[in-house]
Amino acid sequence: MARSTTPRLLGAAALGLAAALSLTACGSGGSGSDGTLTVTRETSNSPYQGTTLTKHFDKPDLVLPDTSGQPFDLRKQTDGHPTLLFFGYTSCPDVCPTTMGDIGVAMSKLPPEDQKKIDVVFVSTDPVRDTPKVLRTWLDSFGKSFTGLTGDLEKVKAAAKTLGVMVEDPVVNKDGTVTSTHGAQVLAYLPGDDKAHLLYLSNSSVDTYAHDLALLAKGVPA
Numbered sequence: 001m002a003r004s005t006t007p008r009l010l011g012a013a014a015l016g017l018a019a020a021l022s023l024t025a026c027g028s029g030g031s032g033s034d035g036t037l038t039v040t041r042e043t044s045n046s047p048y049q050g051t052t053l054t055k056h057f058d059k060p061d062l063v064l065p066d067t068s069g070q071p072f073d074l075r076k077q078t079d080g081h082p083t084l085l086f087f088g089y090t091s092c093p094d095v096c097p098t099t100m101g102d103i104g105v106a107m108s109k110l111p112p113e114d115q116k117k118i119d120v121v122f123v124s125t126d127p128v129r130d131t132p133k134v135l136r137t138w139l140d141s142f143g144k145s146f147t148g149l150t151g152d153l154e155k156v157k158a159a160a161k162t163l164g165v166m167v168e169d170p171v172v173n174k175d176g177t178v179t180s181t182h183g184a185q186v187l188a189y190l191p192g193d194d195k196a197h198l199l200y201l202s203n204s205s206v207d208t209y210a211h212d213l214a215l216l217a218k219g220v221p222a
Helices: 011-016 095-108 132-140 153-161 206-217
Strands: 051-058 063-065 071-073 083-088 119-124 147-149 186-189 195-200
Touching (some): 119 132, 119 153, 132 147, 195 206
Parallel strands (some): 083 119
Antiparallel strands (some): 063 071, 186 195
């Protein structure tokens, strides 16, 4: 059974979030109930359907191997591109595949030229089991253009912390399954300033992603 635990937003990042957020983390093995964290924001007139942020986050200064084994500099290699960033792991039984699947379906609804403009980056929170081959195979089921990064969990945790996303060390359960607790939010970076202006929760729909990805591809301000 899937286990959900209460995620946490850290320090100043929590103060900058722009809506009432219901955030989850995912795991495998054990049981539990979803946690909820509430913060408030000002009313937004944004054309986007995702949650608009009052604090705009820089991309983490993160360099990790991608699924081809080559170093991938998140800031440099997504510079000037609309970018979706999500932290998770391939053996997650619930939030991760659902979220990536929804993004993949939404991307497929865009014209090919718009799909090429958007970077989708998935950062593993379970790098021991998420080898480059495992991660590439898993991501290909959602989008062959999606970028997967894996390796050095301490770097991953530090990068996530700058965004207010909690990532904890994976726990191996007695039955051999693994629980990796992490924030379930997706951050969207606009190409104009390479900052995160939007946030999506685990219950965001395909239609919401499709609507917003079309705007992101055109660089529409939030």
